[in-house]
Amino acid sequence: MRFKAQIQNITTFTKFVASLTSLGPVAWVRLNENDVRFTIIPEQGTQVWAVLAIDAIFEGYTIQSAAENVINLEVPLGPLHQALKSALQATAASIRLTKKDNIPLLSITIVRNSIGNARQSASEDDDGGIGIGLSRERETTITQDVPVRVLSPSKVEGIHEPRCRDPDVHIILPPLMQLKSISDRFTKVALESRSVTAGLSAIGPRLEMAANMHGCLRLGIKTDAMKMASLWTGLDNPELDPSHLEGGMEEIQQHPSTRMKQLGGPDGQSEEGWAKVRLDGKDWGKVMSVGRLGGRVIACFCHEHALILYVYLPSERDEEESALTYYISSYSA
Amino acid sequence: MSDTQSRPMFSAVSGSARQLFLLLRCIGFSPKTRVQITEDELRFIAEEGGVMQGTAILQKALFTSFQFTPPASHVHEEGHEDGEADADKFIVFEISLSALLDTLQIFGLGDSKSSTFNRDPYTSTAFSAPVLGVTGLCRLSYASVGAPFTIVLQESGITTTSELVTYEPSSNAADIPFTRDQIAIKVIMRAAYLYDAISELASANPERLVLAADDSTFTLSASSSLGSAVVEFHRDNSRSQYASTVDQPGAGVMETFFVPEEFKQVYHFSRVVGVKKALSVASKVSVRADNQGVLSLQFMIENLEGGGVSFVDFRFIPLADDEDGSESDRDYEEGETAETADE
Numbered sequence: 001m002r003f004k005a006q007i008q009n010i011t012t013f014t015k016f017v018a019s020l021t022s023l024g025p026v027a028w029v030r031l032n033e034n035d036v037r038f039t040i041i042p043e044q045g046t047q048v049w050a051v052l053a054i055d056a057i058f059e060g061y062t063i064q065s066a067a068e069n070v071i072n073l074e075v076p077l078g079p080l081h082q083a084l085k086s087a088l089q090a091t092a093a094s095i096r097l098t099k100k101d102n103i104p105l106l107s108i109t110i111v112r113n114s115i116g117n118a119r120q121s122a123s124e125d126d127d128g129g130i131g132i133g134l135s136r137e138r139e140t141t142i143t144q145d146v147p148v149r150v151l152s153p154s155k156v157e158g159i160h161e162p163r164c165r166d167p168d169v170h171i172i173l174p175p176l177m178q179l180k181s182i183s184d185r186f187t188k189v190a191l192e193s194r195s196v197t198a199g200l201s202a203i204g205p206r207l208e209m210a211a212n213m214h215g216c217l218r219l220g221i222k223t224d225a226m227k228m229a230s231l232w233t234g235l236d237n238p239e240l241d242p243s244h245l246e247g248g249m250e251e252i253q254q255h256p257s258t259r260m261k262q263l264g265g266p267d268g269q270s271e272e273g274w275a276k277v278r279l280d281g282k283d284w285g286k287v288m289s290v291g292r293l294g295g296r297v298i299a300c301f302c303h304e305h306a307l308i309l310y311v312y313l314p315s316e317r318d319e320e321e322s323a324l325t326y327y328i329s330s331y332s333a
Numbered sequence: 334m335s336d337t338q339s340r341p342m343f344s345a346v347s348g349s350a351r352q353l354f355l356l357l358r359c360i361g362f363s364p365k366t367r368v369q370i371t372e373d374e375l376r377f378i379a380e381e382g383g384v385m386q387g388t389a390i391l392q393k394a395l396f397t398s399f400q401f402t403p404p405a406s407h408v409h410e411e412g413h414e415d416g417e418a419d420a421d422k423f424i425v426f427e428i429s430l431s432a433l434l435d436t437l438q439i440f441g442l443g444d445s446k447s448s449t450f451n452r453d454p455y456t457s458t459a460f461s462a463p464v465l466g467v468t469g470l471c472r473l474s475y476a477s478v479g480a481p482f483t484i485v486l487q488e489s490g491i492t493t494t495s496e497l498v499t500y501e502p503s504s505n506a507a508d509i510p511f512t513r514d515q516i517a518i519k520v521i522m523r524a525a526y527l528y529d530a531i532s533e534l535a536s537a538n539p540e541r542l543v544l545a546a547d548d549s550t551f552t553l554s555a556s557s558s559l560g561s562a563v564v565e566f567h568r569d570n571s572r573s574q575y576a577s578t579v580d581q582p583g584a585g586v587m588e589t590f591f592v593p594e595e596f597k598q599v600y601h602f603s604r605v606v607g608v609k610k611a612l613s614v615a616s617k618v619s620v621r622a623d624n625q626g627v628l629s630l631q632f633m634i635e636n637l638e639g640g641g642v643s644f645v646d647f648r649f650i651p652l653a654d655d656e657d658g659s660e661s662d663r664d665y666e667e668g669e670t671a672e673t674a675d676e
């Protein structure tokens with residue numbers, strides 16, 4: 001089993017890992033020659049299935065294994081994030097799978113060039129640093145080891161991406177940081193009111209999120225003392241692409257979202273035509289942290305059932321987009 | 334918004350949610366507030382333990398439109414007021430103040446106009462400073478007695494509607510009485526001076542605040558196990574008159590200094606420190622006490638737009654004097670209200 005690669009987009013990779021870190025301590029990472037898949041299945045909360053085109057983060061890679069060149073690893077996200085953070089100012093960074101004392105490791109080698117911040121690097125990494133002229137062009141190499149577990153194919157074959165019925169409503173979300181700031185405040189309001197009324201139970205605050213096929217998104221919360229809702233209008237409901245559906249145009253006509261289009265209106269005042277889900281406020285806040293990647297987000301609402309978010313990462317080079325898929329189940333009322 | 338009644342009992346529109354927020358935040362020490370609506374103003378009254386009361390007054394002028402139709406049958410006419418206004422037609426109810434404040438700053442991160450939501454390092458932690466971005470249209474309404482108090486905020490494509498449950502005001506909700514015609518002390522000064530003084534004293538985390546004044550000095554002192562501190566404000570020496578009302582701004586530390594006879598009174602420091610929010614935004618503060626020792630702090634806060642000023646009022650009941658007699662002051666021993674109210 002061999003894996004080694006140059007990390008070519010350290011900033012994106014680091015942000016990506018950071019946004020996953022909040023959702024779970026470990027990820028199942030599946031590597032093959034086309035893509036890198038990160039999967040987080042926490043005991044409770046949101047599942048993430050993220051697929052990155054391998055070119056989006058790695059270059060000059062070698063991936064070989066006895067199992068059709070697929071490598072499955074269990075990677076602790078916290079240490080991985082820490083390791084990548086120290087690579088943020090690197091001129092080059094590479095990653096490889098290795099073994100030390102019989103423990104499998106992802107070893108990240110980071111090369112930092114000291115030009116430009118000679119003084120800083122002198123105090124940090126070196127006891128020399130007397131002459132600035134001397135310290136020029138000095139390279140620092142840092143190696144970070146992240147212990148991992150290698151998963152056998154049999155161990156992961158039972159894990160499948162959740163399947164969900166066709167969504168009732170799909171909509172492009174407003175900027176996630178904006179959505180997050182509002183939903184975080186809702187969560188805070190709900191928590192505050194709880195401490196005042198000396199709480200019912202240990203369940204987290206529930207946000208109600210709904211959308212219709214006329215560009216409206218509604219986020220609301222209800223507590224003993226208040227009812228609060230924010231309404232966005234004028235968002236986009238992307239058209240379904242017939243080529244992506246088995247039944248083509250015919251299937252589109254049968255699609256639940258086509259039916260939902262008949263209901264409600266663009267001002268969001270009608271009670272009809274909304275697909276609703278109930279989310280845990282805290283978990284939702286963590287999901288929203290993916291906003292730091294700055295991608296386009298399509299939310300698919302299955303009424304009273306689940307919310308699926310597709311986060312498309314902005315890629316500089318080509319059209320082959322990387323996407324993160326979040327599966328969030330709706331709570332019952 | 335959802336219940337479109339033909340004509341709500343009360344509705345008002347403000348162009349600046351931030352303005353309302355800045356004023357209401359001053360009385361944010363309490364989770365609940367009493368709301369009192371008259372034809373000219375909206376009052377929010379918060380209190381704590383019966384010994385501290387804060388009132389934020391939102392005058393009609395703060396709103397672009399302000400309409401109030403007092404209900405014929407539900408008018409509270411008991412002239413329970415503190416003697417300032419005769420039984421005006423008004424309505425009273427209680428709402429959650431923390432919920433109201435949270436609503437007003439819902440667009441905390443502000444206008445999605447520009448790059449506010451881009452990945453600048455502040456976006457993720459901006460909850461401490463959201464105040465800075467709060468603007469936008471804000472509509473308040475109260476449809477009828479018992480209906481929720483509704484706030485609608487609008488900003489670039491987002492509408493937030495908040496319906497606050499209204500409660501009957503608690504039966505013992507009465508204003509702390511302050512006798513205006515029996516003033517024992519009146520000092521007006523720049524709020525910044527008092528702010529500095531209170532911050533200075535607060536560092537030792539004292540329990541009690543002693544307020545004293547004679548014909549030349551106004552003194553704040555506090556002591557704790559860590560030590561004691563005294564802040565003295567001297568009356569501008571060039572003024573010879575006792576009850577001088579200085580009109581030139583910035584002439585001295587004190588704008589008004591009226592102390593007919595020596596004054597000394599003790600208050601809960603932790604309560605008085607609750608005015609710091611108000612002090613930090615106010616331009617001037619008027620410190621008054623009546624002959625019962627009730628302290629009134631009135632803050633003048635300049636409006637963000639359109640000139641004019643708003644007022645936030647605080648009242649404190651004094652602490653009973655110590656047994657050791659060190660604080661005893663014959664003239665002000667009638668502080669019996671304080672003994673009962675002090676927890």
